Amino acid sequence: MTPPAPQRTPETGPEAPERGSVPRPQSLMLSFFGIHVLGTGTALSSASVIDALARADVGEDAVRSTLTRMVGRGLLDRHRRGRRMYFSLTERAAAVLADGEERVRRTGAVNHAWDGTWTLVGFSLPESWRRERHDLRSRLVWAGFGPLQSGLWAAPGRVDVEPIAAELGLGDRIRAFHGQAAAPTEAGPLLRTAFDLDAIAADYRAFLARWGDDGPAPGDARDDLGRQLLLHTDWLELVRRDPYLPAEHLPEQWPAEAAERTFRALSERYDPGARRIAEGLLDRWDPHA
Helix, strand or coil: CCCCCCCCCCCCCCCCCCCCCCCCHHHHHHHHHHHHCCCCCCEEEHHHHHHHHHCCCCCHHHHHHHHHHHHHCCCEEEEEECCEEEEEECHHHHHHHHHHHHHHHCCCCCECCCCCEEEEEEECCCCCCHHHHHHHHHHHHHCCCEEEECCEEEEECCCCCHHHHHHHCCCCCEEEEEEECCCCCCHHHHHHHHCCHHHHHHHHHHHHHHHCCCCCCHHHCCCHHHHHHHHHHHHHHHHHHCCCCEHHHCCCCCCHHHHHHHHHHHHHHHHHHHHHHHHHHCCEECCCC
């Protein structure tokens, strides 16, 4: 039986919010739960989540509606304890956040160790399968692939395609190969065909423009907790869109590494204060105790 396709929400799948847009409340919420809840097994009261997200200038109504939507999308579990409502991560959300954490902690913003291997994915879906085609393309983008031509996508390096096929129930419709480019095909032009290098670079430059002078404007965040949430959300959305391309084939003055240095420096600056604020602010409860 074909499993249902995943919901196509920008913050829980391959599609990131539009380039240059203000982070959506759900993106900020996921960053918040990823930093302060993932791995603890605890749930947070709605009141403390409202207080925390207010630091990033998200209003109470937006927080409440976002919590409700995230429960409906299978990202949060809701627990009633007396008159208070608590929220914990589902297994699905924990997996999404663990993937994001791995991407944030990945060594280097560009790939200095590429061995010339490509992963190629070919597929052919009926014209009526619009949703399945959309979901497959989204998952391929999430995994670092770019389109070479109709029905043929490529990613530098060895990418495990089997989980994508299994998740979407398309194992009999996808063909995957590992190999290297052969003459007359060259890696540099291939990258420029499959990926919009100008748009990726523009994303990094926008990040540097926003964060390069000691972070956001004072009105964007009230304290280190708010600044931490904005910073991590911006960076995670960036690296989710970046296919981690080989350094030797990128244009000169590629801005990714400068952006990464800025992120890590500001993260070290904000994190201690943010954790102190969160420790005194958050109302935690272990629903499994």
